[in-house]
Amino acid sequence: AQKITQTQPGMFVQEKEAVTLDCTYDTSDPSYGLFWYKQPSSGEMIFLIYQGSYDQQNATEGRYSLNFQKARKSANLVISASQLGDSAMYFCLDPGGPGANSKLTFGKGITLSVRP
């Protein structure tokens, strides 16, 4: 299973600017990948984006994109044109399934606050 690290304690960004949220992983498994989830203050967990190790290009979903750097073992989430509704906690997650004997490990999360 991967070890997931999110070390940024809290991030602030001005509305309409871009922000990068960091996530690093530590694994020797060549078939790794990572999910990002958003948790607003209401508490629900919302899937944002996935990147697999064999994907040729960085994943993009609307204003969300992943900056996947294999050499640095990082899969950072980039949010472009931040909106007030982006204020939330963001978690990265190892997507391992039963075949990989993974514990489905979440990072500790990053709190993002968008300022008007």
Place this chain on the structure above:
Amino acid sequence: NAGVTQTPKFQVLKTGQSMTLQCAQDMNHNSMYWYRQDPGMGLRLIYYSASEGTTDKGEVPNGYNVSRLNKREFSLRLESAAPSQTSVYFCASSFGTRSGANVLTFGAGSRLTVL
């Protein structure tokens, strides 16, 4: 399209009482999971069920038991609740493959307080 439904949404218990959190999914997912989230923390895996008929311990299983009743339902039981089990509990499900298809779908959460 209900997705993942967990009950109850809120519960207050006294130390030593028992209770069961219920979870059901209607997406034909193979795998189901129980997480707990403490204030300001990420989610920690309590137990998971890779497929019907199997269950495995996660990161923090002590004080909990689970039952995978059928493919749809996965319950979490606290036999003798302790204040340290005060938390928000999330049930989730997925197809259980090691790929981008393994998106976890979460329930709305159950807030448990143990006095």
